[in-house]
Amino acid sequence: MAIKVLLVDDEPSFVDTLKRRLTLRKLEVVTAASADEAFAVLDRETLDVVVLDVKMPGTDGLTAIKTIKRHHPLVEVILLSGHANLEASVGGMALGAFDYLLKPVRIDELVYKIEDAHRRKVLQEEKIRALRAAAQTHAGEG
Amino acid sequence: MDGRYQQLAWRMTLTGLAVTLIPLWVTGAAIYLYFASTQEESQRAQLHNLALNRSNAVQLFLAERTSMLEALGHVATLDALTSPGELENVLGILNKRQQSFVDIGIIDANGEHLAYEGPYHLEDRNYGGEDWFEETMLRGVHISDVFLGFRGVPHFVIAVRRDDRTAPWILRATIDSDVFTRLVQSGQVGLTGNAYIVNRAGRFQTAPRFGGEILATAPFDPSIAPPGVNVVFREDEHGRRLMTAFAWIASKDWLLVIDRDSSEPAAPLRQALRLELIALVIASLLVGGAVVYHIRQLVTRLAEEDRSRVATEAQLAHSARLVSLGRMAAGVAHEINNPLAAIGELAGLMEDLIDPAFLASTPHAGLFQDNVRKIQLHVDRTRDITHRMLGFARRMEPRHDTVNVNDVAREALTFVEREAAYRQVELVRNLDPNLPIITSDRAQMQQVFLNLLNNALDAVPEAGRIVVTSRSDEDGVVVTVEDNGCGIPEELHDRIFDPFFTTKGPGEGSGLGLSICHTIMKGLGGSLTFTSSPGEGTVFQVRLPRHQA
Numbered sequence: 097m098a099i100k101v102l103l104v105d106d107e108p109s110f111v112d113t114l115k116r117r118l119t120l121r122k123l124e125v126v127t128a129a130s131a132d133e134a135f136a137v138l139d140r141e142t143l144d145v146v147v148l149d150v151k152m153p154g155t156d157g158l159t160a161i162k163t164i165k166r167h168h169p170l171v172e173v174i175l176l177s178g179h180a181n182l183e184a185s186v187g188g189m190a191l192g193a194f195d196y197l198l199k200p201v202r203i204d205e206l207v208y209k210i211e212d213a214h215r216r217k218v219l220q221e222e223k224i225r226a227l228r229a230a231a232q233t234h235a236g237e238g
Numbered sequence: 239m240d241g242r243y244q245q246l247a248w249r250m251t252l253t254g255l256a257v258t259l260i261p262l263w264v265t266g267a268a269i270y271l272y273f274a275s276t277q278e279e280s281q282r283a284q285l286h287n288l289a290l291n292r293s294n295a296v297q298l299f300l301a302e303r304t305s306m307l308e309a310l311g312h313v314a315t316l317d318a319l320t321s322p323g324e325l326e327n328v329l330g331i332l333n334k335r336q337q338s339f340v341d342i343g344i345i346d347a348n349g350e351h352l353a354y355e356g357p358y359h360l361e362d363r364n365y366g367g368e369d370w371f372e373e374t375m376l377r378g379v380h381i382s383d384v385f386l387g388f389r390g391v392p393h394f395v396i397a398v399r400r401d402d403r404t405a406p407w408i409l410r411a412t413i414d415s416d417v418f419t420r421l422v423q424s425g426q427v428g429l430t431g432n433a434y435i436v437n438r439a440g441r442f443q444t445a446p447r448f449g450g451e452i453l454a455t456a457p458f459d460p461s462i463a464p465p466g467v468n469v470v471f472r473e474d475e476h477g478r479r480l481m482t483a484f485a486w487i488a489s490k491d492w493l494l495v496i497d498r499d500s501s502e503p504a505a506p507l508r509q510a511l512r513l514e515l516i517a518l519v520i521a522s523l524l525v526g527g528a529v530v531y532h533i534r535q536l537v538t539r540l541a542e543e544d545r546s547r548v549a550t551e552a553q554l555a556h557s558a559r560l561v562s563l564g565r566m567a568a569g570v571a572h573e574i575n576n577p578l579a580a581i582g583e584l585a586g587l588m589e590d591l592i593d594p595a596f597l598a599s600t601p602h603a604g605l606f607q608d609n610v611r612k613i614q615l616h617v618d619r620t621r622d623i624t625h626r627m628l629g630f631a632r633r634m635e636p637r638h639d640t641v642n643v644n645d646v647a648r649e650a651l652t653f654v655e656r657e658a659a660y661r662q663v664e665l666v667r668n669l670d671p672n673l674p675i676i677t678s679d680r681a682q683m684q685q686v687f688l689n690l691l692n693n694a695l696d697a698v699p700e701a702g703r704i705v706v707t708s709r710s711d712e713d714g715v716v717v718t719v720e721d722n723g724c725g726i727p728e729e730l731h732d733r734i735f736d737p738f739f740t741t742k743g744p745g746e747g748s749g750l751g752l753s754i755c756h757t758i759m760k761g762l763g764g765s766l767t768f769t770s771s772p773g774e775g776t777v778f779q780v781r782l783p784r785h786q787a
Binding site (some may be wrong): 107109 | 321361473568571572573575578579580581582583584586587590617618625628653
């Protein structure tokens with residue numbers, strides 16, 4: 097099953113091109129031009145990884161992570177920004193971002209990161225399933 | 239010290255000396271004047287007492303001599319006195335204590351000598367009708383003014399009348415005034431003190447110290463002297479101001495005069511003046527010396543502080559310039575990164591879509607593929623630059639690793655070994671094995687060392703030499719990277735750490751390396767400095783604190 101990725105960026109030529117390239121690399125990609133649009137997509141579809149621009153008009157990337165993590169805690173977020181600043185990177189990681197990448201990023205590097213993020217998401221889901229199973233067994237015994 | 243500070247030092251010194259020395263000398267002068275005025279009072283009193291004392295002594299002297307003659311007249315009979323040899327005997331007795339009687343004579347009421355003893359041989363002299371004789375007969379006693387007698391020695395005469403038996407007779411004696419003169423002259427004090435007696439007519443009765451011979455006329459009129467004993471100020475014939483005591487000698491209408499030059503201070507005052515002057519000079523030297531010394535020190539320190547402040551300000555201004563340039567660089571990088579990312583993705587997609595069918599469709603397809611790859615290469619190059627520019631803004635919290643600086647230096651050296659070997663550049667490791675382990679950010683330190691080594695490699699000629707030295711001092715660790723390359727021209731020293739400043743050709747260096755290294759070292763609490771002499775090489779020095787700030 098292909099990894100489902102949401103690209104959030106306000107630069108259309110960038111998102112569209114990147115979407116096509118990632119699709120060529122066997123990823124399933126949806127795009128959003130703003131954070132609010134991204135929330136709508138997330139509510140609608142089940143996604144694995146969000147690649148989020150930090151600086152966007154409207155809700156910015158750091159605020160967006162909080163909302164995403166609150167409503168979809170298992171979705172992994174990779175921050176992608178043209179601006180390197182301490183708050184964005186440290187703050188983003190603290191808010192639960194998987195990683196922080198600088199634009200322009202090599203396509204291979206981005207794909208690896210997405211795959212890593214997906215792997216972590218799968219691991220988390222397995223852990224949760226295991227926990228649930230353990231809880232049920234425990235409840236059954238009790 | 240340059241002129242401005244020299245001038246300041248002068249002004250402060252003059253003011254300091256003025257405010258300390260002027261009050262000192264004014265106080266000194268006030269004390270002296272006060273002392274002098276009390277001294278004048280006491281001098282006046284002293285002179286008054288002296289005059290009184292001397293005049294009493296003179297009167298006593300005259301009274302004694304007179305009494306001696308009167309006593310003689312009462313005790314001895316005329317017959318006895320006139321008997322041969324008796325008067326010689328009497329003169330001997332009178333002079334037993336003091337050689338003041340020169341001669342003695344007995345004169346009858348007619349002025350004839352009845353007997354005479356003395357050196358003048360006056361036995362045949364008749365005094366009848368002479369003033370003194372008449373006065374003695376009339377008043378009973380006479381004391382003459384001084385005259386120059388036998389051998390030019392000053393004398394005066396005392397005569398007393400005796401009224402016994404039938405007719406009065408007179409005892410007359412000549413007195414050597416030498417003893418009497420000494421009595422007066424003992425009233426001379428100091429260097430200019432002068433004591434003498436003048437008669438009513440103003441003639442000297444005793445030899446004055448200055449101002450004339452005995453019997454000469456004194457240069458002032460004795461009638462100016464009020465009765466009794468008085469101290470007055472007057473001017474002498476040379477215009478000097480004198481403090482003079484006048485004392486009338488009642489028994490003989492003589493005026494005792496004691497002069498002293500009032501401008502001549504008394505001995506205690508002279509001594510006080512000398513002591514005070516010495517004290518003032520010593521105090522002035524001490525105070526003046528202290529003022530001069532301390533003001534010199536103060537101004538020197540001021541100059542030093544000003545100098546170091548100017549240096550600090552220049553450094554701060556330079557740092558501020560670096561920071562603002564860095565911010566600008568980061569801002570520019572961000573603006574470039576977004577379109578650059580789009581370009582990269584667009585070219586990447588083009589490359590992705592080039593397939594064998596496309597390559598076969600047109601003869602230019604190969605060129606397209608080539609160019610798309612080249613576009614991505616240039617995007618990569620540009621990205622390297624912009625990412626380094628972002629390094630200014632990326633003030634990543636420095637990590638606190640425990641670092642062996644030698645290890646970091648060795649690692650950095652391994653990165654450049656290959657190129658060095660290729661260019662036959664000798665790499666000399668001069669690392670102190672006893673370096674302390676410090677707390678710092680290993681990766682950032684690595685970046686700095688690498689940058690310095692790369693720069694050194696670029697600077698040295700073929701078969702050059704790079705020496706990496708580490709050592710420790712009390713503040714921490716010092717690493718130097720020394721090359722024997724072309725050196726940095728003096729005029730570029732100020733700009734070496736500026737972002738985008740490079741001496742390399744276009745496309746060879748971004749001009750950011752040293753600038754970022756400088757920023758990193760600041761962030762690590764250390765410093766990056768250099769010394770360079772063109773043609774001989776450059777030494778970059780990295781200072782790392784033992785414990786990161």
